[in-house]
Amino acid sequence: MANITKKVSWSGRGDDRGERTPLLNGSEDGKYNRQLSGGGMFHIGRLSTVDLEEEITPEEDIVRSRPKEIPHNEKLLSLKFESLDYDNSENQLFLEEERRMSHMPIAAGSGIPQIKCYLNGVKIPRVVRLKTLVVKVFGVICSVAGGLAVGKEGPMIHSGAVVAAGVSQGRSTSLKKDFKMFEYFRRDTEKRDFVSAGAAAGVSAAFGAPVGGVLFSLEEGASFWNQMLTWRIFFASMVSSFTLNFFLSIYHGKTGDLSNPGLINFGSFDTDSLQYDLYEIPLFIIMGALGGILGALFNLLNNWLTIFRIRYIHRPCLQVMEAMLVAAVTATVSFAMIYFSNDCKPLGQDHTEEYPLQLFCADGEYNSMATAFFNTPERSVRSLFHNPPGTYNPVTLGVFALAYFLLAVWTYGLTVSAGVFIPSLLIGAAWGRLFGILMSVIDTKPSILANPGKYALIGAAAQLGGIVRMTLSLTVILVEATGNVTYGFPIMLVLMTAKIVGDYFVEGLYDIHIKLQSVPFLHWEAPATSHWLTAREVMSSPVTCFNRVEKVGTIVDVLSNTSTNHNGFPVVTHTTEHDEPGKICGLILRSQLIVLLKHKVFVERASSRLIQRKLQLKDFRDAYPRFPPIQSIHVSQDERECMMDLTEFMNPTPYTVPQETSLPRVFKLFRALGLRHLVVVDNENRVVGLVTRKDLARYHMGKDGLEELHLAQT
Ligand code: ATP
Ligand code: MG
Structure with missing residues (x-):
């Protein structure tokens, strides 16, 4: 068996010095650097060396936030894309709210690859913004009317998704307006369901195919599917089709005649004249x-x-020039072909064209090539x-x-x-x-x-x-x-x-x-020959963890570390022995910690009754989805010495797996539940590693068997 050789490791697994959770003991920059640059050769199993065209050193990469040349190499996985949390953090606040709630819903109420990634659980920046929608709609009108070889259905599906994502949130970042509605839906899980429904409604409106729309969402996007969702998406699709029908009937001057189901109409096939044998x-x-x-x-x-x-x-500027060039070439080719074609047909009774084009044909004839080219x-x-x-x-x-x-x-x-x-x-x-x-x-x-x-x-x-x-x-x-x-x-x-x-x-x-685009996309199944890999080989270790009651200074230091920039941290019981990892008692996200720091939820303040009100889920939802960066949160020297109790805010029951779990099993858990972080524990429930989406997406089937991609800041 050959080996998978890794030259740039960002997860610190190349470090074999056996350091444990360095940040539990305060931040030490040296350790971070070491963790980062673990660039030694790393052997897991079989297969060949994957060379990067340009080797990027971590230091270099941090300095230039935007590389001059975007790596085109498909053997990379981009660290730029963060995951979405399709697994609710069932912390105490959440459970309290769920208990208080009755069963009534609280609110009554293409870009295809990008939408596909979003539904898969990858956060693609700005994909469901209102600004994106406006540009998309205007753009597609121009490109279709301008005669490019394009269709409008992809952008319509994307538009449907944006509308759904926007409406469900009751606010718009582009408009800087919060309507204070639908706050319950301000989390990844709920938003995802709306995006699925929006995409289905988009297909439904484009092709007049409501059932096709539902199946499109099922086949292309949603990894997480249930009966309730199917029914809701179907309802959205049907309503979309009906609404379009209604407005088209007004447009055609026959208000109430609901027989125009889709915007793209291929005409119906009549079975009598078109049977097949x-x-x-x-x-x-x-x-x-x-x-x-x-x-x-x-x-x-x-x-x-x-x-x-x-x-x-x-x-x-080059992109605009290329678009102009394509437009010019398309027009030239079309006209040249119409000009040189001698496919002229007499205007008879049986042609179905509304406006047959004579272009370069004799009187009483029409040009067939023009019928194909000079049309939408x-x-x-x-x-x-x-x-x-x-x-x-x-x-x-x-x-x-x-x-x-x-x-x-x-x-x-x-x-x-x-x-x-x-x-x-x-x-x-x-x-x-x-x-x-x-x-x-x-x-x-x-x-x-x-x-x-x-x-x-x-x-x-x-x-x-x-x-x-x-x-x-x-x-x-x-x-x-x-x-x-x-x-x-x-x-x-x-x-x-x-x-x-x-x-x-x-x-x-x-x-x-x-x-x-180097997106960490998880396909339906783990790569075929990955059974011999286990969680132990896939996970990152050592893991940056927090104690249940942690010093504010430590938290701020960890979050401010731009070189690691992790988004999830296991919470562990405090260990007295130095090199012993703590037992897992929860998982907390960067976004949650940021909100806690912003509201200064410190143990000392609570006891001196400086806090007027208890932090609520609403505070987390208001900050969703654009949580402020840690740099914007001011913490004074005195406050750094305070303690923060994470018990109430962490997810107390994160999913964990033993180290021996096979990669396909980890994969299945991740894919089916839409996880973002999966903690790997030993047989005494001590945290030994962490698996994220990128750790799984990096394995794929190449020409010569299983290959491992590199994580890189792009
Ligand atoms: P995401 O970016 O998907 O929102 P994340 O930032 O927490 O999540 P990744 O960016 O996927 O995590 O992580 C990059 C690498 O860092 C992965 O190999 C992952 O295992 C590792 N990693 C993530 N969190 C930690 C942590 N708390 N301690 C140690 N390594 C971690
Ligand atoms: Mg990350």
Whole structure:
């Protein structure tokens, strides 16, 4: 077995001097440094050395808070992303409130990769801000209307999530306004549920697919799911669909006519004219495989492009220039292709276009290439699905699919609001229709000949599935968006084939982008070959702990240490023996300590009755989610000598595991419960280590087996 060799260790596990909880005995900077720079070689199991292109020394890294070159290396995990607390801190205050409460609720009442990360439990800065929403909405109007190869569904899903997160909090940071409502919801767990519902409502409004929306949240985001949540999310989706319907009916001048379920409308497939035969199912599966291959190619090209962008195009002015360049090239390519195309069709009775475009064709004719290019992408999809046979020449379709494929690869990841669903559907619809036409040449059975449209639908599903790799939710979304259940089975088959084939080559597009951002994302399962790793190898040790009654000075020193910057601390019983770790009696978060320090909840003050009122949960909620930094809290020399009793505020029953627990078991616990910190104890309940999300996310399956990523300040 080869070894995993680690060159930069930030967790101090390289330190084998056996130091225990140094901060219990006051802060010693030397120890911190040592803890930090434990840069020795570290061997756990098998596999090769992972080299960083540029070795960053900790000192250097602290000084330059923003590196000149953002590491593009996917073998890194960024320390920038903090976790969310999806496990409530059941401290005494919380339990008291829960006891007081009756069972009535207290209040009546894309960015897809980012939302995916948020629901997974990673705090992505500013992802659910009002400002983000405004920019997103304005941006997507411009990018879609401007003719880029983008769709509006991703931003709509993201917008739904932002609205939900904002409404549930009853205040807005961007507006600097607190409506003093819904204070109960001011914690990560509750906010997450709202974000799931918002994302589902976004899908529902975009595609007119309420059930698809629920399944989207289930498949893409939520790691934590229960019946109550399903029902609430379903309700949100339905209401969203109804509301949209209502406003669209006013917009179309037919108030009360509720038959416009979604903003993106692919037109409904009529089963009578579009049946499929059993013998066509193998053809559909072949198309699924083709979609998987083309999707993998799309993802691979986009991956390279994104790495290039992260390396060289990270200055805002360059990003704007690139966006302008893409816009110019898209327009030029579109017009050039319309100009050089000679696919002119006579204006007959059977074309379904509202406004056929004559562009460069003789009078009484319209330009087919323009129908595909000179339209919003979703309208082009609709015409590919529904226009009668003979509307498009095979050459037009082939050239269009190729050009649009390249444009879409280039456009995704550009710094504009853009979704990838619709462009993928459009590419797939074009080559699917072409496939249908070719089939009709080979086999002249009337059912195939009659409708290349259904091949366009299958192609669209295959291409989209090959790129984003969703199966469950996409099947339902496409069935709902086309209003035809008959195609449910072939669409599912196609999506499954596309996923299996695509996964063989490269990951899904969203996962690629999440990885390139070095986000500590936890997938559904632990890496396949990680059974031989145990909590002992994964955990950080020694752990910075606090005593149940701790000196204020010690707490301030620990929190002020910018090099470690931990967010959670086990609380232990005081030990008399020097090198013996204390027994666990709770876990306290940095945010809680900050609030305690801010309100000066010191033992001495309580006894001299200087405190007017007892600290309440409300004080913690008011500070949520942007707790002040420790630097902004002033603690005088005298106060440093005071003591703080953490008993009432810590979580007295944190989850713990023995050192022998296998990595998959730790992983399961973390993933299913949405934990942020997991304490590792010995058989006498003494704290020996701590596992966080990053300690788990760093293990992943590489080409040669299990690899370990490095933690780095990016
Ligand atoms: P997060 O940043 O996710 O909100 P956190 O800051 O507490 O949580 P991480 O940033 O994930 O923790 O921790 C980085 C490394 O530091 C991990 O390897 C983790 O095990 C370690 N670590 C976290 N807290 C402590 C602690 N109290 N004592 C020692 N090591 C810790
Ligand atoms: Mg951290």
